[in-house]
Amino acid sequence: MNRSFNEKILKTMDFDAILHICSEHAATSLGKELAASLRPSGQFEEVKRRLKETDEAFLVDRLKGGAPFGGIRDIRQALHRARIGGMLNPGELLDVALTSQGARRLAKFLADMHEDHPIPTLIAVCERISDHKPVEDRIKQCIDENAQVLDSASPELAKIRHELRMSESRAREKLEQMVRTPSIQKMLQDNLVTIRGDRYVIPVKQEYRSHFGGMIHDQSASGATLFIEPEAVVQLNNKVRELKLKEEAEIEKILLALSALVGEAADPLLATTEAVGELDFMFAKAGLARAMKASLPxxxxxxxxxxxxxxxxxxxxxxxxxxxxxxxxxxxxxxxxxxxxxxxxxxxxxxxxxxxxxxxxxxxxxxxxxxxxxxxxxxxxxxxxxxxxxxxxxxxxxxxxxxxxxxxxxxxxxxxxxxxxxxxxxxxxxxxxxxxxxxxxxxxxxxxxxxxxxxxxxxxxxxxxxxxxxxxxxxxxxxxxxxxxxxxPGRSNAFAIAERLGLAKSIIEHARGQIGEEDQRVESMIATLEENRLQAEAERQTAEQLRREVERLREELRRERERFEEQRDKLMERAEREAREAVAKARREAEEVIAELKRMQREEAGAVKSHELGNLKRRLNDAEPELRRPKPKAQSRSKADKIEPGDEVMVLNLGQKGHVVEFSGDKEAIVQLGIMKMKVPRDSLELVKPAAAAVKKPQQQAASLKRTRDDNARMELDLRGANVEEAIIEVDRFLDESYLNNFGQVYIIHGKGTGVLRSGIQEFLRRHKHVKSYRIGNFNEGGTGVTVAELK
CATH class of the missing domain: 3.40.50.300 (P-loop containing nucleotide triphosphate hydrolases)
Known part of the structure; x- marks a missing residue:
């Protein structure tokens, strides 16, 4: 032992009392022994290693509530005896099996812990724990949990014990017949069969000794009762005794075989036992730290x-x-x-x-x-x-x-x-x-x-x-x-204490006069230092309180920033996912349109109708992903006041463009959005293009297509002067709008002319999905220059 840490200094510092508390936290005698023998080390690396193992055990103790040490015993002496060929008793063999099993369970527990929370120092000790499950299994096959050798330990033992039970049963039956006989019952002290020296006997009154043959094995303290083995059961008892000797010999043979098995694995089992003891000691140190609310220095x-x-x-x-x-x-x-x-x-x-x-x-x-x-x-x-x-x-x-x-x-x-x-x-x-x-x-x-x-x-x-x-x-x-x-520095405080206790002030003043001037200056200096210290202490506490408040606010700010960044990342991830889905949808739609064009080209020998091209173009336009833009701030009242009827505007709360039809009061406006009119708040409008700035389309040389209505939904469509392809595109759009407006029937004006336009339109109506039926207009509806379509 290092001379610097002798027993005297450890006793003076009450270090032994700490070790006693530490040993109480050990689960095994192995751990208690190591705790009791613990001594400080003057080697820096050794101290760091010891603290590291305590820290890892403390981590396991904190997260899992400790480690399993059940069933582990100190089997070192039994292992030493088995190694030199000695025979272990059933209890010692059972301890070997339970300790080996407990060590395996402990090693697995720590290995599982190591996967989630690294504990390399403890795992290094676990590497000395070896697996001896075959030895455990063999011992448990022969010895039960009460340390008794089982019949199944060997076929010979099972046979002997079967014969033994039969012989004991016959001996007891013979004696029970005797004690039930009325003539014999009066000679017995008690009507029962008992055992003396592994032989079955009956209690006979002393005066009837001559009536029984056999042997006397015992007598009561008063001598009034003799325990006699009658001649009738002597042979049966001899048989029982003989079988018991065979049983003992067979058990000894089994124990020797098991002891030899343990002896072969004695060295690794000894290393396992010592490793388990070290682990128990480490967890005892962790338990001490928990009990004392201690920390790692x-x-x-x-x-x-x-x-x-x-x-x-x-x-x-x-x-x-x-x-x-x-x-x-x-x-x-x-x-x-x-x-x-x-x-x-x-x-x-x-x-x-x-x-x-x-x-x-x-x-x-x-x-x-x-x-x-x-x-x-x-x-x-x-x-x-x-x-x-x-x-x-x-x-x-x-x-x-x-x-x-x-x-x-x-x-x-x-x-x-x-x-x-x-x-x-x-x-x-x-x-x-x-x-x-x-x-x-x-x-x-x-x-x-x-x-x-x-x-x-x-x-x-x-x-x-x-x-x-x-x-x-x-x-x-x-x-x-x-x-x-x-x-x-410390003050004596003698005068202050005496004054507080009631000593006369004159005596205290006289005592002060006896103190030298130098000593008085020192006391005055100390008093001043004490006042300054108290003031500094109060200021330090105030500063500490402010520091804690700043730390709290900083921590709250950090958590808020983390939450903001987390929400931002989630929103970005969702936006990217939605964008990918929209692009994928558009791509699928475009592929379908392309496939449809190819099909039409094949079926119609390269001649694709204009209205079919129009339909496919609308599908492509509809497939364009709709981008979600941040909601703009509401326009100021001054900007909204500049909007006039007919202006193109953006309805901010809907995110759609439309045209102002008229204003309804000071706060609302009626806006045409496609085929619908809606009343919206006036301050939710943003001017896109004034009506005066609208660029007119150049007039075509040929007859232009004109509709007899403005952008408001009407029940008639004027197609006079249009060719068939242009007319079909307009009819298709007109029917969609009418269907959305729930119109029952609509009027398509195509004129009388040569009848080509009328025939093309009626052929298209025949195949249209929204048209239930169609007919030529009546005399008052325009006659053959108008086709009336009834919608579904």
Whole structure:
């Protein structure tokens, strides 16, 4: 064992009490043994490895509630005996099977965990767990869960036990017949059959001994009852005894065979057992961390300690006062002053114990981000080391311990000194304490020392790398708060306490007069520092509150930004999907149109009718994807006022173009949208093209196609002067509009002329899907110059 971490320092720091708590979290005796033997390490890499395994076990414990260690036993002694040819009893063999099974179950559990949450250190230990299922199965075939050898262990054992049960049954039946006989019942103490020495007997009254032959196997304490084996069952009992001996011999043979099987796998089974014990120990450390609400410390090897809200793990959580300590950066020595029972010794032990726990691979009860150092040794002189047997005074005992520390320490050591220089003359004690501290400080060690001497306050104030500290004391309540204040020397508070308790002011003033001017200046300086500290503490709390508020707002902003980006990505994804679907639909429609054109070309020998081309062109136009544009902002009232009837406008809330027919009041307008008229809010209109700016189409030389209606839906269509192809296109569009307007019948004016136009139109009406029937107009309807179509 490393001499630096001897049993004395571990006991002084209560490290053994921590190990006892840790062992209680172990599930097996193997883990408890390792926990009890845990010692700190001064090797930086070793400490990091230990903390890594604790951290991984803590992760499993947090996510899964621990690991399965059921059925695992300490089978090391049984394995050693089996390896040298010894015979294991049924219980030991059953333990071997259960331990092997439990180890396999544990390894699988951790392997499954490793797939989702990497735990490489634990998996490296699991690699030493070997699979011995054939051995397990063979043992379970022969031994039941109560550690009894089964009949099925061997055919010979099954045969022997069958004969044994038959012989025992015959012996019992023979004796039961006897005890049921009236003449024999009066000679018996009890009418029952019992066993003595593996032989069936009956209880006979002592005075009737001569009436029974056979052998006496036992008698009652009073001698009044004799347990006799009658001659009639002697042979049967002999048979039972013989079969029992055969049974024992066969069982021994089975156990030897199973033990040999275990002996062949003893070495890998031993490695498996030790690996399981190590895993149990790691999870015991994790359980300790959970129970203490401890965290993973950040380790270094440069002598730096920074404890955030460090708590002594053995003080109840409801009463412990956390401490904040930083050592090894700007200063390497802390001198703690203050009154007795103020918590100086507890603070000293907290620093030492948490350092030992971290170096042993344990989490420490402190906030996340706390840092601790891997020291090569920790030395402490704490408490009254007086020894009556050695005839040493308190001072001599302290000096003996300190001399040993000075002889053994190195620059990488942590030294903890409690009540340095106590037990002797104050002047000499303070001078000696300063000299000892100066020697250790020059050595480069990290030191935390407590003292009552005021001279050490001035030493810490003047010496670079040395920092004053104190335990806070509440003068109002006359109680210590147990808070460690680094940077503020302690005050005696004797006068304040005496005044609060009622001591006469004149006595207190006289006492103040006895204190030297230098001491009064020091006390005044300390009082000023205390006021400044309290003010700074209040400002720090305010700043901390503001910082938390800023952090909260920043976190809310971050979450809002994430939600916005997530919604944006979803909208973009949906838009891309809809665009792909629209393009795919248009492509399919275009392909169908092309296929239709090819079909027509084949069927009609290259002559495609104009109206068919028109229909296909409309299908292509309808197949064009409709793009969704952001909804424009509503137009201002001033722009809407400039729109006049006949203007082409965009209806913003519908996303469609139309023409203004007329205005209905100040707020609404009637707009022609294709074949429909709609009343829409006036401020939802956006001017596209004024009516005066509409470009007229050039007049054709031939007769132009004109309709006897404007864009409003009418029931008649004037086609006079048009050729057949143009007329059919217009008729098709006219019929679609009329069908949408639910017209029952419509009038198509084609004129009388040569009758070619009338024949072409009527042929088209005959095949149209919206036309139910058609006829020549009556005399008052235009006669043969008009065709009347009745719609479906």
């Amino acid at each position: 950040i380790m270094n090897d440069r002598g730096f300690i920074k404890l955030k809200k460090g708590r002594h793990p053995l003080i109840p959580a409801e009463s412990v006062v956390p401490i904040d300590v930083e050592l090894g950066n700007r200063y390497t020595t802390i001198i703690v002053t203050g009154p007795n029972t103020g918590g100086k010794t507890v603070s000293l032990k907290t620093i030492g114990l948490l350092s030992l726990m971290a170096m042993a691979g344990l989490f420490v009860p402190a906030e996340e981000g706390s840092q601790l150092c891997v020291f090569d040794a920790i030395y402490a002189d704490i408490g009254d080391e007086q020894s009556i047997e050695q005839n040493l005074s308190t001072f001599s005992s302290h000096m003996t311990n300190i001399i040993r520390i000075l002889r053994e320490m190195t620059p990488k050591s942590l030294v903890l000194l409690d009540e340095l220089g106590a037990g002797t003359d104050p002047a000499e004690g303070s001078a000696l304490a300063i000299s000892i501290l100066e020697y250790i400080h020059r050595m480069g060690c990290r030191i935390v020392a407590t003292t009552h001497y005021s001279e050490l306050k001035a030493y810490a104030y003047d010496r670079q790398g040395v920092m004053n500290a104190s335990m806070e004391f509440d003068v109002q309540t006359l109680r210590p708060t147990y808070r460690l204040l680094v940077g503020v």
